[in-house]
Amino acid sequence: MTHVAIVGAYGSAGAAVAGALADEPGVELTLVDDGEPGGGLCILRGCMPSKEVISAGAHRFQARHDHRLEGDLPDVDLDAVVDTKDDHVLGFAEHRRGAIHDLAERDDVTFHHETARFVDDRVLEVADERIEPDYVVVATGSALNVPDLPGMDDVDYMGSRDVLDARSLPDSGIVMGFGYVGLEMVPYIVEAGGTDLTVIEHDARPLDEADPAFGDDLLEVYEDEWDVDIRQHTYEDRVEPTEDGGVRLHVSDENGDPDVVEAEELFLFTGRRPNVDGLGLEHTRLDPGRDWVRDTMQATDDDRVFVVGDVNGKEPILHVAKEQGFQAAENLLAHARGDHDAIEPYENVHHHVVFSALGVYPYARVGHSEASAEEADRDVVHVTREASDDGVFKTKDVPEGRASLVVDADDGTVLGYQGLHYHADVMAKTMQLAVEMGLDVREIPDRAYHPTTPEILDGLVRDASDAVGE
DSSP states (O other): OEEEEEESTTSHHHHHHHHHHHTSTTEEEEEEOOOSSOOOHHHHHSHHHHHHHHHHHHHHHHHHHOTTOOSOOOOOOHHHHHHHHHHHHHHHHHHHHHHHHHHTTSTTEEEEOSOEEEEETTEEEETTEEEOOSEEEEOOOEEEOOOOOTTGGGSOOBOHHHHHTOSSOOSEEEEEOOSHHHHHHHHHHHHHHOOEEEEEOSSSSSOTTSOHHHHHHHHHHHHHHHOOEEETTEEEEEEEEOTTSOEEEEEEETTOOEEEEEESEEEEOOOEEEOOTTSOGGGSSOOOSTTOBOTTSEETTEEEEEEOGGGGSSOOOHHHHHHHHHHHHHHHHHHHTTOGGGOOOOOOOOEEEEOOGGGTSOEEEEEOOHHHHHHTTOOEEEEEEEGGGSHHHHHTTOOOOEEEEEEETTTOBEEEEEEESTTHHHHHHHHHHHHHTTOBGGGSOOOOOSSSTTHHHHHHHHHHHHHHOO
16 A cells, blocks of 8 residues: 555645545545645635625726716625625535545545644654655645735734735725735725725836736726825835834835835735745755755655645646646656656646736736747747727726737747736636647637627737738
8 A cells, every 4th residue: 555645635736636546546545634624725715715805896896987877886895795705615615625524434544633743754743643654745835925024023914814804994005015916905905995005016017927018007907996006116125013003114116215105004915935834844854945846746855745736836826736736646656656757747838817906807818928938939929909999898898908819920829818808817718728729820710709708819819810821
């Protein structure tokens, strides 16, 4: 028997490994998770509850934005938002826990609702039990990355988890971190709480993975629709509490000129870090620094330890965590049978969706952007359309945004799509098929289901096909 211990079995990555290995003959599983209630970051505090709460803000925004509507604008009932979110999240989490507990009913699977800690290489202490499996899978997720900034220990702050649970919001706030989480949380805080926000942005624009025009569009939407003060090319120097219980942030611009921003609350949306605190890695050969996990999901310092999901620091996205889990399971089995040639790196086509602008104007990218294609030295055709080019967006009162398509200049192969517009998230799956199947843009049917928002895709396909030629 090959004994595999999975630490963090309730999470998306850990559950994926467990499910993939459970039916394998000759595999004994020990599943460990101390989560309460348990269910993983995405279900409990991440992508699912965040979409729940921002949807309430989206309904209010669209009602406020539409000049055809009359009457008093309703407020967002934060108690109702949080109560509904909690009810749904508990149901989602129960489903995940149920799947793990069902596995534990098998003779060759054991589940411990306890904390696991390494005491030696591939040796775990779980409660009073010492476990020495053949392989360990670490899937302990991530934790809020609190910046190492002078004064941080002296101030209170709210992370995304706090915002999702908030039954009241402050009158003013300072936002540190304008990545995925900040882009989703900022308009919700303004729309639901009426909060006056100042955002600290280190670069010229948010959304590093996007071509510049998309980030510029987002800046314009956030400033125009939510009156957010976005301080570009600005850097945090130190932070301190104010006498009235607020926060004072000292910043400087790209020229080093200082400034001070004060507000009632500090919001930290500064990313995630691998959750390895208390795991006891200091008792092993593992060093959780940069590149501590290979693309095969094996720890650099121990081939029999697999590290999957957010904790490996590679790409903290739900679908990526699951796919890493499946690849890790395959590689673990290959290693166990001595077939090292069958061990393969996890590779994926870039596929991200950000529910920016309350999900009314989400951003999606599949495959290459124009910039990444150039970095890869690809000869490409790049075409762009404004959402306002297609009347359907105007008729639905969502006229903002754009989309672009990148195709190979020689053979027309679809290489990438970006969208920042209404329903861009829905179109991501369609464009994933085009990219991952390597479709020739000239062979994609030109058929518009009028008036539907995928018309923007039809326009991109026509423009790219014409540019590639016969």
